[in-house]
Amino acid sequence: MLNVIEPGPLLTIQDAGRPGLGRLGVPPSGACDSWGLAVANLLVDAPAGAAALEVTFGGCTLEAIETCVVGLGGADLGAERDDGRPLLRGTAHRVPAGARIRFTGPERGLRAYVALAGGIAVVASMGSASTYAPGRLGFADGRALRAGDRLSPRRPGDLDAVGSVWPVRLAPHPADTCGPLGIVTGPDPDAAPDRALEALVAAAWRVSTSSDRMGLRLDGPSLGPGNEIVSHPLLPGAVQLPPDGRPIVMLVDGPTIGGYPVLGVVPAADLPRLGQLRPGDEVRFTPLDAEAGRAQSRRQRELLDRAAATLRADAIWLRLADRAGG
């Protein structure tokens, strides 16, 4: 069991989200970086989409009330033990009763995931444990975690996973690859100013400080005001053009309907990268056709499956070594 000592700027419980409720205005929510969530969970033998902690930026301290195993995925937020020894991401660590985990601040990326054996035990609301404040959904009516909140693993006392290491060379985090984000054109480029899409792709953008789990606002040259459109549905990854001409990229808590033209949509395989961008980071886009976007998703799924299989095989060796007293 973990106790929250300091939540930092935003500490929430997130899982694979609650897709399929857009007709009620409910966004998918879930981990901003689904890859980081999967890594943390698979390390402690939890389902890839199980509930875990999403730590934002840093300044977060957690304490083990009972000895437990934690899987760390997502960004490198400078996680360390009480004595200052680093806790590597992509690894399952044993945290003895009374010991603390501190996230000192981002070395790279924005969001880290802390998983417990079998997943964190939370009651689901509307099919998911994900926290979404505007809908009052998730733990404690959708509020962020604060000091004193306690989180239990679904499988208490299970330390089997300690020592598991994510095969990072086989399956590196999508955010560790450089290069521009893909964008699949449509559906509203005609409602945008002439050549807005070309200008979007040509420019270097900076993530604005007023970005959050709803969307990334991008600073850069104005692309000119888009025409108002009849509001239509939105999904995470949609790049909207508001009247000030500065694009907004929708994230997992973003609006389900919007009235600004959508120039294009960042494909699913690049969403984990979006979730790790922090204010000031540079962003570039490159046009991508839909089939290429699907191929990326397929490849990402294969890598995740192979890494998970490798972890399972490693776990068998770890247990055998344990029994041999080694």
Add this chain to the structure above:
Amino acid sequence: MAEPAPRGPVRIDRFGEAALLIVLGDRVDVAVNDRVHRLAALLGIRAADMAGLGAPVPAYASVLLPFDPLVLDEAAVRDMIAAALDTAGGSGMPAHCADVVSVPVRYGGPDGPDLAEVAARTGHSEADVVRLHAAVEYRVFCVGFVPGFPYLGLVPEELALPRRATPRLRVPAGSVAIAGRQTGIYPADTPGGWHLIGRTDLPVWDPGREPPARLVPGARVRFVPV
């Protein structure tokens, strides 16, 4: 004889690599919106028994249909949509909603910080803006943006204004707002780009209730100044 259902040209646009946007019209119109909800209901039934098909999201004049491209071909989804369009004829809403919901509103002052600006920009007095906004019976065209937010129309032409150039980062829950020919009620504190003219205490979203959204597509709404 029943009024013929609108059968205008339908556009199916890509929305990324994993969704299609079915556009049934280019304006806010009751008959088009009826057709949107009939199509969404039909696609929802298909989604329940077709692996890889996501739940449809209806808006004013379009339906978004997500799918898992690792399970389903885009071509197969397009075929399925074409078949659904053929059977989504008829007229009216799939489930008719007869009640009229009264929404008590405190207009202007701190509850409606944009009322004066709306009055100035539309060339009316504040009292006229309130009278015009409260004079109409609205219909819920769709629910979205945030949970339970009802998109209502049509606001009288005299009050139609484009959205604010830069959205506010925080609009208080219960705010009643207008943009173009639309009006809506913010169910929670969220960002928002509409003009805030008043505020209501009527809760429009409660996740503990069934249905959680107080106002559903097809419902009729009246604003009552208090």
